[in-house]
Every structure is written in structure tokens, then in C-alpha cells.
Amino acid sequence: MTDDPLHTPLCDLLGCDVPILLAGMGGVARWELAAAVAEAGGYPTLGMVREDPALIASEVTALRAATDRPFAVNLIPAATDPDLLDTQIECCLDLGTGAFAFFWDVMPDVIARVKQAGCLVLHQVGTIEAASQAENAGVDVLIAQGIEAGGHVHGRSAGFELAQSIRRTSKLPVAVAGGISTGTDLAAALRAGLDGVQCGTAFLATDESFAHDYHKTRVTAADGTDTVLTDAFVLNWPKGAAVRVIGNSVTKALQGRYFGHDPATLPRETIAWDDTQPRLRFSTDSPLRTTTGDLEAMALFAGQGTGAINDIMPAGSRLRDMAETARQILAQEGQSPG
Known part of the structure; x- marks a missing residue:
């Protein structure tokens, strides 16, 4: 006790x-x-x-x-x-x-x-x-x-x-x-x-x-209103799986169309790497210590308590x-x- x-x-x-x-x-x-x-x-x-x-x-x-x-x-x-x-x-x-x-x-x-x-x-x-x-x-x-x-x-x-x-x-x-x-x-x-x-x-x-220092820093600079709920980062997961991320160039390009993305039709474009493993735009991979490339365009996961x-x-x-x-x-x- x-x-x-x-x-x-x-x-x-x-x-x-x-x-x-x-x-x-x-x-x-x-x-x-x-x-x-x-x-x-x-x-x-x-x-x-x-x-x-x-x-x-x-x-x-x-x-x-x-x-x-x-x-x-x-x-x-x-x-x-x-x-x-x-x-x-x-x-x-x-x-x-x-x-x-x-x-x-x-x-x-x-x-x-x-x-x-x-x-x-x-x-x-x-x-x-x-x-x-x-x-x-x-x-x-x-x-x-x-x-x-x-x-x-x-x-x-x-x-x-x-x-x-x-x-x-x-x-x-x-x-x-x-x-x-x-x-x-x-x-x-x-x-x-x-x-x-x-x-x-x-x-x-x-x-x-x-997590990569870039991701950590973005979390400390963000607040809950900077986060977006979307199913655009869905490669590697079932269709319709939503994530909450810090808004970035990918979410801005959606122009408010945050839902309705099908992993079967999304492009497979490599934007970063973990050693020899490619990381794709729209994938659920977030930037780790070992990641190099376009970190800004990756899924920067954060909850609304980030503020x-x-x-x-x-x-x-x-x-x-x-x-x-x-x-x-x-x-x-x-x-x-x-």
C-alpha cells in the first residue's frame, strides 16, 4: 500500500x-x-x-x-x-x-x-x-x-x-x-x-x-491549433486511417481536402531516407534520428497538447x-x- x-x-x-x-x-x-x-x-x-x-x-x-x-x-x-x-x-x-x-x-x-x-x-x-x-x-x-x-x-x-x-x-x-x-x-x-x-x-x-531533432523542435514551437487531422499520410496503413500532424507543405497543398485519400492511388515519391530505406511522401513515417532528406514534408506527429x-x-x-x-x-x- x-x-x-x-x-x-x-x-x-x-x-x-x-x-x-x-x-x-x-x-x-x-x-x-x-x-x-x-x-x-x-x-x-x-x-x-x-x-x-x-x-x-x-x-x-x-x-x-x-x-x-x-x-x-x-x-x-x-x-x-x-x-x-x-x-x-x-x-x-x-x-x-x-x-x-x-x-x-x-x-x-x-x-x-x-x-x-x-x-x-x-x-x-x-x-x-x-x-x-x-x-x-x-x-x-x-x-x-x-x-x-x-x-x-x-x-x-x-x-x-x-x-x-x-x-x-x-x-x-x-x-x-x-x-x-x-x-x-x-x-x-x-x-x-x-x-x-x-x-x-x-x-x-x-x-x-x-525522433529527429527537427521534429522535436517543431513540437516545442507548435500549439494545438497548428495541428491537422488528415488521412493523407496513409501509405503503410489501411485506407481511412487518420493521423494528427503539425501542418506542413503537404497539408497546405491539400487546400482543406484533408480526408478521402486512398493509399492505392497516392504517388510513391521518395523524399527521405533511413540508411537504405526510402521514405515516401504521404507515408506514415516520421523523421527519426537516422533520417535524412525533406524532413519538413514528412508526417510530423503531434497532439493538441503540444502547446x-x-x-x-x-x-x-x-x-x-x-x-x-x-x-x-x-x-x-x-x-x-x-
């Missing part, structure tokens, strides 16, 4: 000190960032979407060398070739991975496979229907993602509205994601009866993030600042989340 007002049952389930989860941002949430979040008391997710199993193995190994705290591996079944997904899961299970974080379509067979291996499953959802499907499939934690979120956005509801609706009908722990970047946001989530928060943008703009992120700092410092601010707010109100 603990008298920390931030300690919720989700902390006990996941083995973390505070209910602040690192979103499994593809390419960005690598071992260095995950370790920093874990060591500061949060719960990290490695972003391994469509990655080669060899990279997954090296990232998991490096993370375990840096911390003995628990973590999850994020995979996106609906946006991954089935054969690759199978080898990814097999690799994780062989490594003894204790938890998975899934997103987008709920795939009961995939959930059952890792649950049968004794793993925890977190599932990010964008609708009440998806939450119900995930709960029925046996997941352990629901992450309600609001339309305010950066990166891929599943639903069209405000995060707190969705999370509280799910909370009323679900028996599972519910965390909220989307625009969460401050201790005030965390305190509001706990006051609302939620079990925790998940943050992406707030941790993208940190020293340990694998509160004004500098690049160590991830542990950002997490501790969030936690301390939330503690102060809750203490002033004399409220504990129980």
Missing part, C-alpha cells in the same frame, strides 16, 4: 509507481526513452510497429540492460503483414516479454495467443464499441484515445468524454490518451475517476526520444514534473483517486 495520491490500481497491475504510460510511438519510443520513463516510475511501451524481429530483440535486450522495471511492446496487427506479425509475436514470446500493447482493429485471435502465453494486454481504442470488443477478447487494460491525440487517431470523440463513457460500462482499468501533457491533465484524469494517462507528444520532445510542451528535456524530468504537479493539485483539493 502507498499514500501517494497518484497510486491507482493500474500501478499495481503494471508494476509502476505512477500511472503515466509512454505511448508506443513507432520509431520514436525505443529502448532509451522507454528506460528513462521506467526509471522515473512510469510505464513504458516500446514502439515496434512493423519492425524486424531482429530489431525487436535488440531493443528488448537493451531495455532490460538499462532497467529491471516492466514494460510492454506495441504492435499494430491491422497495419502489419500477417507473416511479419506472427514472427514479431513469436520473437517477443521467446524473449519472455510480459506485456503487449495493441491498437487499431481488435483482433481476438491475436489477443488470445498472447494471453495464453501469460502476458498482460493493453489495448488502445477510439470508440466505446472497440472497448467492448477488446474487453470481451480478454484484454487487461483499456486506453481511451481521444481525437486530440497525435499520430494515428482511431476515433472522433474527445478523450475525457470517451474515457468516462468506457469507465461507466467497463470493469477494466481505463487510462485516457490524447492531448495529455501536463500534471494538470493527470490530476484531471484521476479526479474524473480514471486510472491513469498515456502520453506521446510530451515524451517525443525529450532527450531520449528517437504545453515548450522545451526539450530529459524524459524522467518531464514525468517527475507532471507527477509532482498532479500531487500538489490533488493535495490542495484533499482528493485521492483511491
Whole structure:
């Protein structure tokens, strides 16, 4: 037991000190960032979407060398070739991975496979229907993602509205994601009866993030009104998959036609590179430390909470600042989340 007002049952389930989860941002949430979040008391997710199993193995190994705290591996079944997904899961299970974080379509067979291996499953959802499907499939934690979120956005509801609706009908722990970047946001989530928060943008703009410095700097200079929700950056994902990005030359060229783009008809034009891997205009790839080329035209993911992120700092410092601010707010109100 603990008298920390931030300690919720989700902390006990996941083995973390505070209910602040690192979103499994593809390419960005690598071992260095995950370790920093874990060591500061949060719960990290490695972003391994469509990655080669060899990279997954090296990232998991490096993370375990840096911390003995628990973590999850994020995979996106609906946006991954089935054969690759199978080898990814097999690799994780062989490594003894204790938890998975899934997103987008709920795939009961995939959930059952890792649950049968004794793993925890977190599932990010964008609708009440998806939450119900995930709960029925046996997941352990629901992450309600609001339309305010950066990166891929599943639903069209405000995060707190969705999370509280799910909370009323679900028996599972519910965390909220989307625009969460401050201790005030965390305190509001706990006051609302939620079990925790998940943050992406707030941790993208940190020293340990694998995002390119250009992307980090654009995040710190932007606010929520600079972001755009569009399905134009859809190569590598199913048709209609929307993302929230910082507006750039690509979104400006859309002239307000933000939706209705078909990956089958979009041009395949290389605009950047990661080593020998081409990065295409309209792809879901964001600029990483290793990326060279036209970074401005890439998907610069950011949520509507970006206005509160004004500098690049160590991830542990950002997490501790969030936690301390939330503690102060809750203490002033004399409220504990129980």
C-alpha cells in the first residue's frame, strides 16, 4: 500500500509507481526513452510497429540492460503483414516479454495467443464499441484515445468524454490518451475517476526520444491549433486511417481536402531516407534520428497538447514534473483517486 495520491490500481497491475504510460510511438519510443520513463516510475511501451524481429530483440535486450522495471511492446496487427506479425509475436514470446500493447482493429485471435502465453494486454481504442470488443477478447487494460491525440487517431470523440463513457460500462482499468501533457491533465484524469494517462507528444520532445531533432523542435514551437487531422499520410496503413500532424507543405497543398485519400492511388515519391530505406511522401513515417532528406514534408506527429510542451528535456524530468504537479493539485483539493 502507498499514500501517494497518484497510486491507482493500474500501478499495481503494471508494476509502476505512477500511472503515466509512454505511448508506443513507432520509431520514436525505443529502448532509451522507454528506460528513462521506467526509471522515473512510469510505464513504458516500446514502439515496434512493423519492425524486424531482429530489431525487436535488440531493443528488448537493451531495455532490460538499462532497467529491471516492466514494460510492454506495441504492435499494430491491422497495419502489419500477417507473416511479419506472427514472427514479431513469436520473437517477443521467446524473449519472455510480459506485456503487449495493441491498437487499431481488435483482433481476438491475436489477443488470445498472447494471453495464453501469460502476458498482460493493453489495448488502445477510439470508440466505446472497440472497448467492448477488446474487453470481451480478454484484454487487461483499456486506453481511451481521444481525437486530440497525435499520430494515428482511431476515433472522433474527445478523450475525457470517451474515457468516462468506457469507465461507466467497463470493469477494466481505463487510462485516457490524447492531448495529455501536463500534471494538470493527470490530476484531471484521476479526479474524473480514471486510472491513469498515456502520453506521446510530451515524451517525443525529450532527450531520449528517437525522433529527429527537427521534429522535436517543431513540437516545442507548435500549439494545438497548428495541428491537422488528415488521412493523407496513409501509405503503410489501411485506407481511412487518420493521423494528427503539425501542418506542413503537404497539408497546405491539400487546400482543406484533408480526408478521402486512398493509399492505392497516392504517388510513391521518395523524399527521405533511413540508411537504405526510402521514405515516401504521404507515408506514415516520421523523421527519426537516422533520417535524412525533406524532413519538413514528412508526417510530423503531434497532439493538441503540444502547446504545453515548450522545451526539450530529459524524459524522467518531464514525468517527475507532471507527477509532482498532479500531487500538489490533488493535495490542495484533499482528493485521492483511491
